[in-house]
Amino acid sequence: MSLNQISLNNFRNIEALSFSPSDQINIILGENGSGKTSLLEAIYFLSNGRSFRTNKHKLMIRHEQTKCVVHGKKQLHSLSIPIGISKDLQGETQLRIQGQSSRKIAELAQILPTQVITPESYELFFGGPKERRKFLDLGVFHVEHQFYSVWKDFNKVLKQRNALLKSKPVQYQLQIRTWDREFVRLAEQINMFRKAYISRFERHFFDKIGVISPIFKGLEMRYDAGWKGDLAELLNAQLERDSKLGYTTKGPHKADFNFYANGHGVENILSRGQLKLTLYALKIAQNNLIEAETEKQSILLIDDLPSELSQDTMLSIAHLLAECQSQLFITAINSESIQAIVEPMKRNVEMFHVEHGRLITK
Ligand SMILES: Nc1ncnc2c1ncn2[C@@H]1O[C@H](COP(=O)(O)OP(=O)(O)OP(=O)(O)O)[C@@H](O)[C@H]1O
Ligand SMILES: [Mg+2]
Structure with missing residues (x-):
């Protein structure tokens, strides 16, 4: 294999x-x-x-x-x-x-x-949500077969929505509202896939990997969907702001998967070596889970x-x-x-x- x-x-x-x-x-x-x-x-x-x-x-x-x-x-x-x-x-x-x-x-x-760890990976990973979101989605991509097509469709809708927010053609708000039904439907599916994956990932991590170093014991994982509450209402409420900015500020494209130690973001409390070790643990747990759930x-x-x-x-x-x-x-x-x-x-x-x-x- x-x-x-x-x-x-x-x-x-x-x-x-x-x-x-x-x-x-x-x-x-x-x-x-x-x-x-x-x-x-x-x-x-x-x-x-x-x-x-x-x-x-x-x-x-x-x-x-x-x-x-x-x-x-x-x-x-x-x-x-x-x-x-x-x-x-x-x-x-x-x-x-x-x-x-x-x-x-x-x-x-x-x-x-395939996952990669370089000496710089930990800075990227703990430095901002983009790498963490990529990490999360890599896991979901491998274990949830429908995820990729939903994710692709969502990104098409997001692109359309952002293009309208940027160019603001006549009656663009009306057009955006039509797109938003699909936006919300796909966003909720993505959220569901991610949440289901994270609960399995957490269990896997703490059962198998968490025992290897005392650093992992106090680790806490928090998922942020990219929005809170009713997304349709939120998109509506944010429309003016989003039009000014020219892009969509709420949705699964803003999700994050965060790691905390004793209530603080790990990037603010762990040493460089400890962060590196934590990244190894997360990536190895992810590979193990993919292997356990696929062939x-x-x-x-x-x-x-x-x-x-x-x-x-x-x-x-x-x-x-x-x-x-x-x-x-x-x-x-x-x-x-x-x-x-x-x-x-x-x-x-x-x-x-x-x-x-x-x-x-x-
Ligand atoms: N497009 C390219 N064509 C030819 N040589 C290249 C090209 N890109 C990079 N190189 C050269 O390839 C060599 C190998 O680079 P690489 O980064 O793989 O080395 P490395 O063994 O990882 O070294 P280090 O231990 O310093 O990390 C370097 O000399 C680099 O300058
Ligand atoms: Mg090298």
Whole structure:
């Protein structure tokens, strides 16, 4: 059920690279600038159709080349599903799933539930609602089959509503009121899916993961739907304000999933190392839940794991990773720095070395 074959062409500094990762833990070692993050980025690109480090697709394409390509084979029971994605300088994306071309990135994302943790992730995650909402929706997307189409429809309505609020054509308020019935219907469905998911997520987190570190014991999760009370009434009451601003201020697109310790937002009370550990716990709990509720093995990409972590935090992360059945790709500069993670691990560990964009077997 894992990604058991990966190949890259003209991706960042990697001209051509092919390897067969373990379905358990893969450690990718290499000097600064060797291509470790690029390798993780390519796996993320294969599962999400975009990079986790840039919106500028051109940067993924190797200098002086016209397109980057990533292929993989996903093992599902006895079935091997070939998947592939490429992006050219014009931004054109080509997808292939099982020999068929596809236009839907969501199909790839369905096949490969993938999360990423980089040394900067915790700042983004605890710094604002956008990343937390993305995190929440990734979980809902994988376990609630109808969520994606509802979410897509809602975003179409939101776009229409915002366009009307911005351009204010004749009788735009009347038009908005017509859209609002659909807006409310879809918003309530999204809210219902999210709430149901969070209650399962919380239970899962505190049963399985919450025991690993005392930091997690005092953790409290709060969900904010993006509005309070009757949404139809609220949209009506806000219409004047929204027209002035040119966008919709209430609705599921403003939802948040917040974390508190002793009544304070974790970002204001926990240390950087503690925040990092908390983020690992949340992401691992999410992957575990996706795996428990679907047949899929998920992927967790961890870039530069040892950076800024003390030995005891590394040990807690090792315990978290031992609880995790995801296929792991972890990068580090050298094997010594990762020893505290690898040693207590009871799972199969494969080591790979990257040098100047090439995989070297040592
Ligand atoms: N589009 C591109 N074409 C060619 N080379 C690129 C491109 N984008 C980035 N690079 C180069 O690729 C190399 C690998 O970068 P990468 O970020 O993967 O390194 P890394 O192994 O993660 O290093 P670090 O340990 O410093 O994080 C760097 O030298 C970078 O300058
Ligand atoms: Mg890197």
